[in-house]
Amino acid sequence: MKYFDFVDKAPKIPALVVVAGDEPILADAAVERIVARLLPPEAQPMNLERLLAPEIDDPERIRESLCAMPFLAETRAVVVRECRQLKAEGRRALWRAAEEAPAGSTLVLVDLEISTGRGGKRPEPFAKLAPRSALVIETTTRREDRERFARELLEEQGATFDTAAIRALAELADLAELRSDAEKLVLLGRKITAKDVAAETLTPTEAKSWTFADMLLEGKTKQALTMAYELLQEDPKAGTALCSALAAAYLSTWTIARGERLTGRMAWKQRTLGPIARRLGVERAKVGHDHSVRAFEALVTGRYDDARQLITVLIATLPKAG
Structure with missing residues (x-):
């Protein structure tokens, strides 16, 4: 069924x-x-x-x-x-x-x-x-399933949209990617069009990296590690995207923990990161951000070329809310 x-x-x-x-x-x-x-x-x-x-x-x-x-x-x-x-x-x-x-x-x-x-x-x-x-x-989705998922998600957020926007979102085969893009589009505060979808669409690697970062911050360490390994198997260069998503997620969490609100392109993460920020606190969120940035720099500069090993060590040492 x-x-x-x-x-x-x-x-x-x-x-x-x-x-x-x-x-x-x-x-x-x-x-x-x-x-x-x-x-x-x-x-x-x-x-x-x-x-x-x-x-x-x-x-x-x-x-x-x-x-x-x-x-x-x-x-x-x-x-x-x-x-x-x-x-x-x-x-x-x-x-x-x-x-x-x-x-x-x-x-x-x-x-x-x-x-x-x-x-x-x-x-x-x-x-x-x-x-x-x-x-x-x-749970494997057909196009009509992804259209329904997108429509119900946007309606739940109180957004207005045209049919072409739903069709465009349904082109995304991965629902994590679809959900991330839809939540950002809601923040436009106006009717969502297919042109808006095209402007905001994440690559599959970026979308999965954000899902990975969310899982890790929530304390779902084993699930996050499994997703990271799967992504690195699909795309050996995904290590930088994983570290970048972690750095951005911890920076946003650190910002919220300091009592500030997220703005611009990161405003869509306020609702999901708020409870995590309360549990992590200012100091631990900053530690997570600093560690993630150093890991990103190590991969980009070539000081460390084994992304799988680096991600494994990073996941084990980062503070988590779970």
Whole structure:
């Protein structure tokens, strides 16, 4: 079932759900919709477990969590992300646990078709292994899906736009890129046109670098590292874009932490970076900016030519809000 069909038809949530495809933004949205339908906010802390597949030492933990009695709720749920990061043995063990998911609880496996940074044969997707009783949500987007995403995003922001602008945004295959551009366009304060879209469009590398920076500042270190490695595999020269995005993000966070507002082309980041700035504080935000600038300079001047290693060290040392 395509993601937007899931949204519109609101099918019953079975014991096993597989979120497939290649679009992380829709995968995250699908997970949150599933959780919201199964459990009210007040019941989630005691009845919802969120796990990262590579960190699961024993899949028996999943079965035990699903079999436990709900606490002041009708059901329990376990969400396992980054399933594609598992090697063959780990995937088999996780799938055995999925096959034993008991009725009355829900196991959600997020198994996206993304690069893992490892070569070799790709594993069999869980979506193909899923029985008929399972719900498979496909996040890979078609043009009409991206048009709907762009339209709903702009409407949510209270923006006005013409049809050509929506079509232009839908040309962007990556939703992170589309969302970044749309949020900047909203700040124009007038009707958005296709010409505006053309003037503001980020390159795919720039858009992914901004998403990487946001993830890292939020404390999603492993996800950020995975995205950085994937981007460097696609574009070996992306190290400068990654460091530049980090420097700009920390500079903006530092600005907000000092009680100032972002202006110009960075004003669109005020809303998302505000909570991060409050948690990081002035000093830590400045440290993050200074480290990122030095890493950028090291790559640009050729003092350091191994971008993957530099990014790995940088990510490990930068202050984070999480």
